[in-house]
Amino acid sequence: MLAAQTLALPKISYWAIAPEAILIGGALLMLAMSATIRSKIDPVIFSIITFVTSLASIGAGVILYINVLKHGKYLAIDGALSVDGFGIIVGMAVGVAIAIFALSSEGFLSREGWDGPELLALGLLSGTGAELMAMANDLIMIFLALEILSIALYVLAGMDGRRTASGEAAIKYLILGGFSSAIFVYGIAFVYGTTGSTNLAQIAAFFATNLLAHDGLFLVGMTLVLIGFAFKVAAVPFHVWSPDVYQGAPTPATSFMASVAKLGAFAALLRVFLSAFISYKQDWQPLVFGVAIATLLLGAFGGLVQNNVKRMLAYSSISHAGFILLGLVVGAELGAQRVVLYLIAYTFIVMGAFSVITVVGGKGDNGHDISNYRGLARQHPYLSGSLALFLMAQAGVPFTVGFVAKFGVLSALASSGGVGSYTLVVVALVSSVISAFYYLRIVVVTYSSPVGIGAIEPEPLAESTHVASELESFNVDELSMEYSPLKVAVDYDIEEIERALDESPLEDPIGKVPLSSTIAISISATATVVLGVFPGILFALVSHATFLF
């Protein structure tokens, strides 16, 4: 008999993991309820539970944050988690995203008649992963959190059994996600092999005292780790999954991918590269530089030719990923803070936009073609107005938080100096202008005449992935002519149109906007404007977003 080795259990600080524990608790509660209660439970109840849970998680985050401000940052659970401003603030942003997700899902669930808690419970679990990623201080921990995040997302993507696109999206996401996870773990193995540890603090300490004679293996490991993250944040060329998956997944799930998944992945990416791998900044900076340029440009150009709004926003989120990567290029704590600022801003505007899109999608979650937005302003001025606000914010129009976010990242980049950084700033600005085109295109369509005359009648795309159909629907005239309000004014007699409308009102595929969606949109819109007008709040907050190391 071998002497029984006592397994040294680490001391667990439950306060440190309170935000995550609360999310898991909420998820378990809902699953237990649906398993035990026989009668049908109204989705409203699940939605409320999710909302309250996320608020509780944010509350726990606030307490933790105050504690950190008072007593300083610390490591928890045997060095696996780093309790610091950066992690907690990103965690709270995740909480906000889940709260808005809970609200906008309510209308979706009721409309589609989904009466299980799965969507919301999986959302909570996935959010747990994202919060853990933000705080994780160990590559293994990051990997675990990444999988918690991802597996829930795979399921979320495939939840809409009625649409084959949903299942297709889930399979695609799963296969490619598995592929990238393998690359990521392989990278961790290399890093462990060369540094002797997976703990970020220890890796940093190792490089502080040692110099690798042959750092080739480490560089390979580092690159593979970077690629693993790049897949999750949909950076080019590891973005290929995102347009299809965004389009196929149920819209609330898409919003979750666009916000929560990116929050977690970016947080971990920054922490790893700015703390553990900071000694190799000279080596990873050019990589990130190249990826950022490719991401910015592809995000801008790719969106131009889309006719599906969800696809368009997929490219938009790629473009945002490019901007966030700029913060990493800065390569210092200032960059990290500006990234956190960007992530918070992005959370509000992207959740707001998807809340509107969820409503406009209509029963069946199919109405995501740009033609479905035609004349939205006439029947739903609030929806179209707030959508315009969110899209303007994404384009970076001043007095919205989107401008503050872009300004923050670009000013940090410009002040970091160097010819390369200015090149990046210029590329970013150009891509911002290009992507403004497709944001404004949606806005113009929502405010144009609802009757189907006029050139903007791209054939509704089947949710296929066929190249041909999209190619056909795209031509130059469409870009240059049809979105011109002038054209509408010249060709059509507005009075006649209005008379026709009065006589036979169009049927409204959207119907009454659910209260919960209205609340979700209002919260996002308020934050977008208030934080845009008073950016000082955000800058003050993120000045505490610092790493432990």
Place this chain on the structure above:
Amino acid sequence: MEHAVIFIPIIPLFSALFLICFGKKLGEPLAGWIATIAVGASFVASLITWIGVLGSHGIDRTFIQHLFNWLPVGSFQVQMAFQADPLSVTMALFVSGVSALIHLYSIEYMHGDKDFPKFFIYLNLFVASMLILVLGANLLITFLGWEGVGVCSYFLISFWFERPKAATAGKKAMIVNRIADVGFLMAMFLAFQSIGSLNYSNLISSAPHISHTTLSAIVVLAFVGAMGKSAQFPLFGWLADAMEGPTPVSALIHAATMVTAGVFLMVRLSPLLALAPGAAHFITIIGIITAFVAAAAGTSQNDIKKVLAYSTVSQLGYMFIGVGSGAYVAAIFLMVTHAFYKALLFLSAGSVIHGMNDEQDLKAMGALRALMPMTALAFFVGWMAIAGVPPFAGFFSKGDVLLGAYQQNIFIWLAGVITAGLTSYYMGREFCLAFLGKRRWEEKPKVKKSARSSHAVKEVHPHDPGFKMLGPILLLACLAVIGGLLNLPFASSLKVLEHWLAPSLGVAPAPLHAASSAVQWVLAVVDAIVALGGGYIAFAIWSKKSKHPELEPVFLQNAWYIDATGDTVIAKSGTKLAEISADVIEPVVIDGAVVGIVNIAKFVGVGLHRIASGFVRREALIIAGGTVTLLLAVGIRGGW
């Protein structure tokens, strides 16, 4: 008490905002009364400020009220600040005072107009802008008011925009002013570049330390701005066209506001101007050309308001003669008295137009003296005052300007005196044609009826207006008579205006040949004789007969074709350029570039589509390819 300065522009501004919100509901005549009371209150605030300024002495008479930091951009700091000093208070007093009278007059004049409240919104905004202009403590605040005045003049001149001529006149005023404004802007840029501040106090204290060339450039550029606003040669065409606006607007623009802005600006910058004699000379020459050219044009006009318009241009020329020859006090003195008698003349002309059912042709008037006795009397007083007949106001103020000119250059004085004769002549002609002679309005049947007024009648029954119109006219007539009291030349202690304004003004270099007391008397007598002589000639020629084509040459009717030349040279070629832009540059160059970019975007987008085919195996391959690329990149950098 100087703190009241802030209320001077704010009251009419808020009144305008109030009327924007509630004007339609209040309607006629309440909206008009509110606007009038607001400007009256502004006058009271000016009085209070004046008393406050009187309480201190010398250099302390400059009081600056800082409100907030308007534009903090690095070292470019602009305060929102108002300045109460003798010059600005003088301006504020007569601007708000005369404007208040014009507001009161407008209540009756605009009676029945369908846009009655709107008219008063514009009037109030106009006055507020003008007061901001004169009270600003730095060039940029002045420019703010300057532009405000420009915009409001556009609104007001084309107030009856259904008439194509009115719409065109408004545009012309706007465009000509914009062109001149470039000069003002460049003066500001240069001032900021060389001095680093736009505050008048800093400009004045730093002026001696900057190079002579720069100083002259600043002054000349500012004068270019002033040439637009104050309608100097060759930019005076817009002012004659501006007669298309309602008559109170003409009175407001010509008498109290807008056109005096340029003169004010130059006087405000007089400490700089005093150091730049070359620039001053330039101003004098432009002034004398303007004065003479416009006076000559005034002798041949047949529109009752056009005569007054050219007379205003001519008088502004006099003011610039004063500015250029260092007689700053005389320029301001003439400006104030001119405000009295020109407002008087315009309001009387408005009364005639009103009584004649919108008839403006002098040749279709005549013998109105008996029917409109009060108006005739008022117009007569105005004639005497502008002609410079002693003891009316114009005699003293114009005399001061001519004295200044005489001390600089006797030829300028001579031209000024000839112009003064012309002035007396064309005003006399106008008076005779309108009020004396035979009734000519019954000769041609009146078919034209007022398009907008509800009180349009077919029959013409000339009559004196009601008290709201007549009151301001009579008050202004009194002022036109006694205005000279402000600055009597007989003894140093009687030169009230000169002592009062001294702290605000620059000290011009001593005149080349100072006129002795005896010479001054001689000059005054010459002035009086010329004024009376011009008037007598007019009376002799025009009181009986209304047609003397030989005295109304076509080239003078067309104001020396200066406007037409500008039209041919600038407007026509500008149109040509615009056509080239529209027909060639726009479609080929700009559209070409845009379509090119669209094509590139399309190409890239389609290319991206082809790559992103949507098949998992292809996507996995892309990811793998990206991985290999990044690893290779690291490898190449690492050198293995």
